[in-house]
Every structure is written in C-alpha cells, then in structure tokens.
Amino acid sequence: MTDTLISPIPELAPPREAPPAVTDLVENIERSWQYAAPYRDQVEQEFYRLLFHLSPSARDFFPVSMQAENGRVVRALLRVLRLVHRPDDLVPVLRQLGRDHRKFGLRPDHYEAVGTALLGALKHSLGPAWTPEVERAWAEAYTLVARAMQEAAEEADADGVEPPFWLGTVAEHHRLSWDLALVRVEFEQPVPYRAGQYLSVEVPQRPRLWRCLSPANAPRADGSLEFHVRAVDGGWVSRAIVGHTRIGDVWKFGAPMGRLHVDRESARPVLLIAGGTGVAPLQANLDDLGRWVDNPEVTLFYGARHWDDLYALDQLYSFSATNPWLTVWPVVEDPASAPQIEHGTLAEAVTRWGPWTEHDILVSGPPGMIESTVVALLRTGVHPSQIVYDPFLTV
Numbered sequence: 354m355t356d357t358l359i360s361p362i363p364e365l366a367p368p369r370e371a372p373p374a375v376t377d378l379v380e381n382i383e384r385s386w387q388y389a390a391p392y393r394d395q396v397e398q399e400f401y402r403l404l405f406h407l408s409p410s411a412r413d414f415f416p417v418s419m420q421a422e423n424g425r426v427v428r429a430l431l432r433v434l435r436l437v438h439r440p441d442d443l444v445p446v447l448r449q450l451g452r453d454h455r456k457f458g459l460r461p462d463h464y465e466a467v468g469t470a471l472l473g474a475l476k477h478s479l480g481p482a483w484t485p486e487v488e489r490a491w492a493e494a495y496t497l498v499a500r501a502m503q504e505a506a507e508e509a510d511a512d513g514v515e516p517p518f519w520l521g522t523v524a525e526h527h528r529l530s531w532d533l534a535l536v537r538v539e540f541e542q543p544v545p546y547r548a549g550q551y552l553s554v555e556v557p558q559r560p561r562l563w564r565c566l567s568p569a570n571a572p573r574a575d576g577s578l579e580f581h582v583r584a585v586d587g588g589w590v591s592r593a594i595v596g597h598t599r600i601g602d603v604w605k606f607g608a609p610m611g612r613l614h615v616d617r618e619s620a621r622p623v624l625l626i627a628g629g630t631g632v633a634p635l636q637a638n639l640d641d642l643g644r645w646v647d648n649p650e651v652t653l654f655y656g657a658r659h660w661d662d663l664y665a666l667d668q669l670y671s672f673s674a675t676n677p678w679l680t681v682w683p684v685v686e687d688p689a690s691a692p693q694i695e696h697g698t699l700a701e702a703v704t705r706w707g708p709w710t711e712h713d714i715l716v717s718g719p720p721g722m723i724e725s726t727v728v729a730l731l732r733t734g735v736h737p738s739q740i741v742y743d744p745f746l747t748v
Contacts, residue, residue: 379438381490385475385482386435392478397424399474408466414457416561430471434494444501445612451505453553453607455517464503468495515608519544523602524577529664532584533630534595538604543576548641549613549634549715551743555605558593563607567717569633571641581633581664611743613715615642615651621713622650626726628699628718629657632665635717639672639679648678656684656699660691682706698722700729707733716742
C-alpha cells in the first residue's frame with residue numbers, strides 16, 4: 354500500500370431517509386463547505402495554529418516537519434463530518450479509528466481541542482457565512498464523531514485484552530523492483546488481524562508519520578505479517594520503507610481496521626478488483642480461502658499501467674492452478690507492454706466483462722482507481738450494498 358490515506362468516497366446511493374434535523378445539519382455543513390473549500394490551505398493552517406495553542410501537548414502527535422503532515426488530519430476530519438448522514442457506513446469506521454487512536458494516548462481534552470480548533474478555523478475562513486445554524490451543524494457533527502471514537506477507545510481499554518499498540522520487528526526486507534519492497538514483520542504479541550484488514554504503521558526512519566499498510570497474507574501460526582510497499586513521489590514513509598528499512602527495525606502498529614473480507618457463507622460468487630499494491634489485501638483473502646476446499650467462485654481483475662507493474666501475477670497464477678475456484682484476469686493500460694492481454698483501465702475492463710449484479714465485490718487500490726471503478730459498477734446496475742472498499746480515513 355502506498356502513502357495515500359484518504360480515498361475519494363463516491364456517492365454510492367441515497368442513504369436511508371434521514372430525519373429532518375439530520376437533513377438540515379447535513380445541508381448546513383455542505384453549503385458552508387462550498388464556501389470554505391477554496392480556502393482549504395487557510396483552514397488547515399488556522400486549525401494547526403489553534404490546536405497547538407489550545408493543547409500544546411497535541412504537537413507531540415505530529416511529525417517534526419509539518420510539511421510532511423500536509424493537512425492530512427484536517428482533510429480526514431472534514432470528510433468524516435460530511436458523512437454523518439450515513440451512520441451505517443460511518444459508525445463502524447469511527448469505532449475502529451477510536452481503537453486505533455489509543456496508540457497516541459489521546460485524552461478527552463485532546464478531542465475537545467481538535468473540535469474547537471476545527472470550528473475556529475472554519476469560522477475564520479467563512480466570515481459572515483459562519484451563522485449560528487452553520488456553527489451548530491458542525492459542532493453537532495463533530496460531537497457525534499468524537500463520541501463514537503471515545504466510546505470505542507474506552508471499551509477497548511476496559512476489556513484489557515487489546516493493547517493500545519503493537520511492536521513488530523522487521524525480519525525480512527528485499528526489493529521486488531527498484532521502487533517496490535517486500536517486508537515481513539514478526540511480533541512478540543499476536544495482532545488480532547483478519548485477512549483483508551489494514552494497520553496504521555510508524556517506522557523508525559519517519560517518527561510520528563503514521564501510514565496505513567495492508568498485509569498480503571492471512572493470519573499465520575507464527576503471527577508474522579508481510580507487506581508490499583511501493584515508493585511514490587512525495588511519499589515520505591513509502592520511500593523510507595523501500596530504500597532504508599533494515600532487518601531488526603522495530604515498527605509500531607495501531608489496531609487492525611477495514612472491511613475487505615470475503616464472506617464464504619453468502620453463497621454468492623465473488624469479484625475482486627485490485628490496482629497496483631492494492632492487490633495485497635485481496636491476496637490475504639485468497640490466502641485465507643486457500644484453507645478451504647469448497648469456496649465460492651472468485652474472479653480477480655488485477656490491473657496496472659504497465660505489464661512489469663503486475664508484480665504479484667506469477668504468484669496469483671500459481672495459486673489459481675491449484676485452486677480451480679479462482680480465475681485471474683490481468684489488465685494493463687499500456688497495450689504496448691503486453692499486447693495479448695486485457696487493455697484499458699480496471700473500470701473499463703470490469704464493465705466490459707460484466708454483468709456482476711449477482712456478485713459480492715471487493716475493490717482495492719489507489720483512490721482514483723477505487724472511485725472510477727465503483728462508479729462504473731454502479732452504472733451497470735450493481736447495488737451499492739454489493740461493493741466493499743476501504744476509504745482509509747484517518748483522523
């Protein structure tokens with residue numbers, strides 16, 4: 354997985370009818386955000402200024418260079434708050450985030466400072482458009498978000514089963530290509546990870562710069578996890594992992610998150626769509642299915658720009674040779690790199706070979722690829738409830 358944390362969330366379908374109060378809240382948030390969006394940089398700068406003034410200890414949660422932070426927290430917060438009308442989708446994500454954020458040692462006063470700083474930054478940018486109704490809408494939305502996260506964190510602490518974070522030691526690191534590395538990490542304490550989930554990770558080369566990585570394997574008896582990391586332009590963490598990770602490095606992990614899991618009990622065929630290193634969590638699902646003899650029919654579309662970027666293809670072909678329930682379709686955008694296989698974007702290839710209206714569908718990859726593929730599937734008649742993907746929201 355790359356440094357990308359926040360993927361676009363396409364409007365999948367109208368949510369179930371919300372009560373008038375919620376509708377008014379969402380309308381006030383969306384309308385005011387249209388005014389504030391052109392001043393996003395100003396909102397981000399004012400947010401951090403206010404946050405560190407209100408809660409100086411919060412500065413320890415961020416990297417030394419705020420350039421590396423690049424407004425990620427603000428963008429994630431804004432996206433979360435604009436989804437309050439979709440509680441069925443949002444609340445499970447917030448509960449996972451609440452468990453994960455125990456790694457920071459957040460206190461109630463930190464949550465309060467974040468909310469105050471965000472509202473203050475929006476007010477500073479909106480000026481006269483910041484009416485009492487708008488302020489109340491943003492405040493209520495943030496209260497709902499913060500409460501869900503705090504309750505989940507408190508429950509996890511009360512159980513005493515799950516620690517705030519896990520430490521893992523790099524046992525293997527080698528490059529699959531000049532910009533892609535395989536890293537295997539071993540743990541002293543097992544991580545309660547399910548195939549297809551992802552974890553936030555902090556590496557010693559980039560302290561306080563947390564990024565999300567998806568293991569490429571199902572849980573193993575030895576508890577180790579394997580990650581495939583591609584160095585991307587501007588990727589502070591991914592470039593450090595690919596170029597500077599050493600055997601023996603100790604990584605810090607937050608709680609497992611995510612919903613990319615194949616339901617064997619649904620009795621429906623499965624469509625997996627993977628772009629680039631987004632194939633990792635889908636490989637983990639296949640690894641998990643490999644434990645069983647009887648599985649649903651699974652079709653995997655695995656795409657990249659060039660043939661050489663399909664680094665996992667040989668392994669997938671080998672796996673499909675011994676598991677007849679799996680069919681693998683490689684897709685490349687550059688026809689010159691592989692004239693004999695499927696060409697185009699994943700969205701184009703998948704819709705060409707549909708329909709998929711009877712399938713459970715998992716989508717994983719770069720944000721733009723997820724958005725275009727989900728939208729294309731919806732246009733062919735696939736119901737939103739059939740599609741699962743992880744937006745990698747981090748607050």
